[in-house]
Amino acid sequence: MPDISQKAIHMPESPIRKLVPYADIARSKGRTVYHLNIGQPDIESPIAAINAIKNMDLKVIEYSHSAGFESYRNKLATYYSSNQIDVSGEDILITTGGSEALLFGLMTTCNSDDEIIIPEPFYANYNGFAMSAGVNVVPVTSTIEEGFSLPPISEIENKITKKTKAIVICNPGNPTGYVYSEEELMKLRDLVLKHNLFLIADEVYREFCYDGAKPMSVMQLDGLEQNVLMIDSVSKRYSMCGARIGALVSKNKAVIAAALKFGQARLSPPTIDQIACEAALDTPQSYFDGVQTEYVERRNIMVNGLNSIPGVFCPMPKGAFYCVAKFPVDNAEKFCQWLLEEYSFEGQTVMMAPANGFYSSKHLGLQEARIAYVLKKKSLLKSLVVIRNALKVYPGITDIEENKNLSKEKPQHDQH
């Protein structure tokens, strides 16, 4: 039997999905499992998108253009313009999810063994795309104590070597929910220009900003047009994760032309899903207002609830629909597994994503877990009751006084 590849052996398992077998065990015991582990919102997809699919008049489900339907690209450019991001349809490559956009972005910009610098914790699947592209991830640590703000720019600069090709950020952040300030982005801009790097920004949570925070796009950074690649997706914006439609956006024509070659190899993004996405662009602002209100309430319930549990600390995020919390436990992965395998409170338990998998540094985040507050408020409240009671009996509890010196009120840095 021939061996599988080293890439395949070292490809990390998704920390978001690795505990799935234990969730299956919990369910097999008849327990209700609250899925706080995955960013699959329960918000309904826009009715315009659903109707576009139901009413489509296709007899042959044909390939689209490799760059996506021209009509969709142009309409998407208009959407970006209304978000003060000045691009045309030619600056856009429609991809199969934000995932493919990031993969194409890495393959287009980085040679094998080149390095990309990413503030950690970061969206764990970046590891997978880096592995696929043969690129090495160099983390710079942001800390829960600092609310996951951008690490000092000198720390990032210290990581730059001859192999460094790009800095990758996620803004608003997954898993942290942190929204970078204009000041932070300007520092990144200067660093990128100084060292002639690419700046790749995953901005799929643009619509999810709270407390007046306004997300600034890397596309708005003056003088950085040739360096910037923006990753986008409809998954979260329209609660259409299963549509698998994203976009790679750049004013750098060499980047888009090269990425299109990777796009041609895989022929086209899904056709029906693009039809849905084009229709979704007509979604009225009231949809987003409703979603926004809902998520602010959910966030407040979850984050305030977590901070009210002895020994738990969770910075208040201003974006996305995740938070990272620190628990008074020996090991958060063990704790998460124990919650599924051993524990229940009134027949219920929770599934969280251990945060260690979101750090590239192996020893970090061992007491942290990512929580997606994508469930109904009632379910979030029940999840909090489960966590609170679980911590009273979890065998691997540590001194709950330990997190006391972390200010529970510590807000994210003010924006603007």
Place this chain on the structure above:
Amino acid sequence: MPDISQKAIHMPESPIRKLVPYADIARSKGRTVYHLNIGQPDIESPIAAINAIKNMDLKVIEYSHSAGFESYRNKLATYYSSNQIDVSGEDILITTGGSEALLFGLMTTCNSDDEIIIPEPFYANYNGFAMSAGVNVVPVTSTIEEGFSLPPISEIENKITKKTKAIVICNPGNPTGYVYSEEELMKLRDLVLKHNLFLIADEVYREFCYDGAKPMSVMQLDGLEQNVLMIDSVSKRYSMCGARIGALVSKNKAVIAAALKFGQARLSPPTIDQIACEAALDTPQSYFDGVQTEYVERRNIMVNGLNSIPGVFCPMPKGAFYCVAKFPVDNAEKFCQWLLEEYSFEGQTVMMAPANGFYSSKHLGLQEARIAYVLKKKSLLKSLVVIRNALKVYPGITDIEENKNLSKEKPQHDQH
């Protein structure tokens, strides 16, 4: 401005799509362009699939399982069983098109700089996937004179080095339409076992076999269960190219488990499209019988028509819906471009895919083009008139006697 990657620079353009700008020119002159360049059938997708989409009752377009819906995988296994391919749902990973299945297959089996041996001409996008996976393609040439049958096994064996990790075949073949005989596959089987290689077979044209030819799957080769990866797709089977749903199938559990990790990184294949594909599995045999009859007629019109043109030679393929023809021209790419840019007959012209891009050896196939006979018979007949007349005036014509020694009647080796 930072440089794009070497991978991006060397990534080949698709020979199927590279002449698109010239087709746009032809159309801008008001000319009708017959698209013989791309395997986008005009056959209607099964009504069951279309109805499943129109009648779906989804409110949230959610992710599916990273391996695809379990119900779809199980039903697909039943379909394979009815094709004498004995697999279970656990041996199947649903992918975003056959493209992703091949990419995952390469990443799972090959390290960077490993080699894969492929009989050329081969589906040009294999180059792109190999480039993406950092794998080197080693071609073994099959010839138009031999109807593109498997090159002598000794020639393949001569190409095996310490770096060789897999042999990749496409059966029935794109671009050649050749269907491998059981004898040819058994020879490959012995070679693969002798050298402990993987055998990756793209079998997406399984349903398109003519003149009684029966496609044998590599999954049916005894003793090769741990070596074989089968690539599948719904694109051609159900004329659903735009659905972007494929599958990676293997009895090798390490391969499927590793490929799933790559699958987890990209979250899931498209949801709505899987719903359509699951429904498509109920398509009655009469649909395929009708398609089969249609394609046999189209093939006969196209291949017999080409062979009736002085100086043109085209072996009669027994599968897929492509043929590769040799033209009495200086350079087939120039000829194809000239057809679009300069020529028209009664306001019409044709677009073909120059075959050179399907060869890995740079100097081969320079007089050949791939033709997809996916248009209505009337359009195929008109295309033939265009080609016949074009060759009377094309400035780069060569001696049309040159191809005379190629037997126009040469059939593909008999199957079974």
